[in-house]
Amino acid sequence: MTKPGLAPRRSALWLLGQVTGEGRLLSELLPRALDKLPPEDRARAQRLTVETLRWADRADRVLKPFLKKAPNLPVRNALRMAVVEMAVDGAAAHGVVDAAVTLMGETKKTKPAAGLANAVLRKVDVAAWDRTQLPKLPNWLRGPLIAGYGRRKIEAMEAAHAAGAPLDLTPKDGDAAALGARVGGVALPTGSVRLDSRAQVTALPGFESGDWWVQDAAAATPARALAGGLAPATGARVLDMCAAPGGKTMQLAAAGAEVTALDLSEHRMTRVAENLARTGLSAKTVTADALEWTPDAPFDAILLDAPCSATGTIRRHPDLPHARDGAEFAGLFALQEAMLDRAVDWLKPGGLLVYCTCSLLPDEGEVQIEEALTRHPSLRLETDVLRVPGVEDGWLCDEGLRLTPDLWKDRGGMDGFFIAALRKDA
Structure with missing residues (x-):
């Protein structure tokens, strides 16, 4: 029997891989990618994907002290999503960790890191989240924008990006x-x-x-x-x-x-x-x-x-x-x-x-x-x-x-x- 909450998380991980690994935009993916999910799960998968992408930079910084080297992208996305669930959504750590480990065990690329994920996610200090700097734009974009507007203006824009949109x-x-x-x-x-x-x-x-x-x-x-x-x-x-x-x-x-x-x-x-x-x-x-x-x-x-x-x-x-x-x-x-x-x-x-x-x-x-x-x-x-x-x-x-x-x-x-x-x- 499938554990509750796995289906939207599984879909969110797939979407994250398509964006970060294949360079595809959510506007191209969402119209059809979540069709098989019931409305509630579809909404949750989309929200998990968007919030993980929004906070990926901060999640990486929170995870860094517990990783000797950067894991492969599918594992990294699973860890990012778990941290965002705990830090942004306030989800219970035990449920998030259990779901992340279960999902990692489902694919060849992530299965060897299931133990690593369990160990790392149990050590993550969620309280450190608010002390970690806001996500920065990637260098390919941040550099030209700083040249056009100045660093302080770009930092203000990055804060607006993190806040999301009404x-x-x-x-x-x-x-x-x-x-x-x-x-x-x-x-x-x-x-x-x-x-x-x-x-x-x-x-x-x-x-x-x-x-x-x-x-x-x-x-x-x-x-x-x-x-x-x-x-x-x-x-x-x-x-x-x-x-x-x-x-x-x-x-x-x-x-x-x-x-x-x-x-x-x-x-x-x-x-x-x-x-x-x-x-x-x-x-x-x-x-x-x-x-x-x-x-x-x-x-x-x-x-x-x-x-x-x-x-x-x-x-x-x-x-x-x-x-x-x-x-x-x-x-x-x-x-x-x-x-x-x-x-x-x-x-x-x-x-x-x-x-x-x-x-x-x-x-x-x-x-x-x-x-x-x-x-x-x-x-x-x-x-x-x-x-x-x-x-x-x-x-x-x-x-x-x-x-x-x-x-x-x-x-x-x-x-x-x-x-x-x-x-x-x-």
């Missing part, structure tokens, strides 16, 4: 105060509603009726800026490039724009269509490569949320630093440049282009805009467009709006984003 909603009618009261959340200055991250999304009032959608407060800012820059947006022809999963498309449609949503992924565009149907909003959806597709006519405005490193979302996606190593940076920079050029070509004279990335890297934000202004003398920055309600002056920079996870510390932070508004000469 759940933000965008109200379809724009009334954040009313939605906040309805769902038990807090209205944020930028117009989003914030709840505890443990809220069950589909059970919240207004989900079935499509009164709101999940969208980080920072991610909701680019579309708010674009809609304000059109003044009014009603009837304007707007292109949402790289539109999936559709949050910005829905914002623009709710503002009254005639939106074309463009994305390369057929699977992700299915989600856009589903979200539009749930919210009762309409937009033209196009599944195509932005570097090959051509519109029938220029647009009044374009929102380009360009493919990027997603380094601004680590607080909600702690798998990213473990699954990536920075090797993809050069290709992303080139793709962003090419997409910017396409967007400029598709924009009407006098039209507005809002460019954004959920990245902390200046090369994917400020530098892209500096170079775009050099390539396209017809463009000019419109910083005032970015002064949407809730945006503080200190967040603005020469090239646009720079949002980082450590901002709004007392409110639960926000995703890292860069946003720029560009007007094409008439």
Whole structure:
């Protein structure tokens, strides 16, 4: 008979191996990886995986005094998960140790270390957890970020990553105060509603009726800026490039724009269509490569949320630093440049282009805009467009709006984003 609690732990260990050993992201794995588990076990497996990835660096430091040498990766992940269960979840040590030893005995790679795990986990000082420094970003990312922001700023971001992310909603009618009261959340200055991250999304009032959608407060800012820059947006022809999963498309449609949503992924565009149907909003959806597709006519405005490193979302996606190593940076920079050029070509004279990335890297934000202004003398920055309600002056920079996870510390932070508004000469 299988011991209680083994199934979600077993699934979590498999997911940890896929992320740390195979370089796969949880967003690719989760839709199908846990299908065979009942809902409660599925939720536990996902939470164990996410929390172990978030706290892996600290767990390694707690384990280090009891290990003569680093164990192989499957064993290391099992030890990390056990320490996180005891230190973060407050789980009883005897049950966690017993489960870890049992799981290690199930595979050839981990079976020889079952005795080691038993000895080490029984010695681990859980009280040392809070005395151990917060997890640091990996060197491949930490170095470039320190060069761009300074060490103190990066340490503040790392603290925000460790704290995790709350759940933000965008109200379809724009009334954040009313939605906040309805769902038990807090209205944020930028117009989003914030709840505890443990809220069950589909059970919240207004989900079935499509009164709101999940969208980080920072991610909701680019579309708010674009809609304000059109003044009014009603009837304007707007292109949402790289539109999936559709949050910005829905914002623009709710503002009254005639939106074309463009994305390369057929699977992700299915989600856009589903979200539009749930919210009762309409937009033209196009599944195509932005570097090959051509519109029938220029647009009044374009929102380009360009493919990027997603380094601004680590607080909600702690798998990213473990699954990536920075090797993809050069290709992303080139793709962003090419997409910017396409967007400029598709924009009407006098039209507005809002460019954004959920990245902390200046090369994917400020530098892209500096170079775009050099390539396209017809463009000019419109910083005032970015002064949407809730945006503080200190967040603005020469090239646009720079949002980082450590901002709004007392409110639960926000995703890292860069946003720029560009007007094409008439």
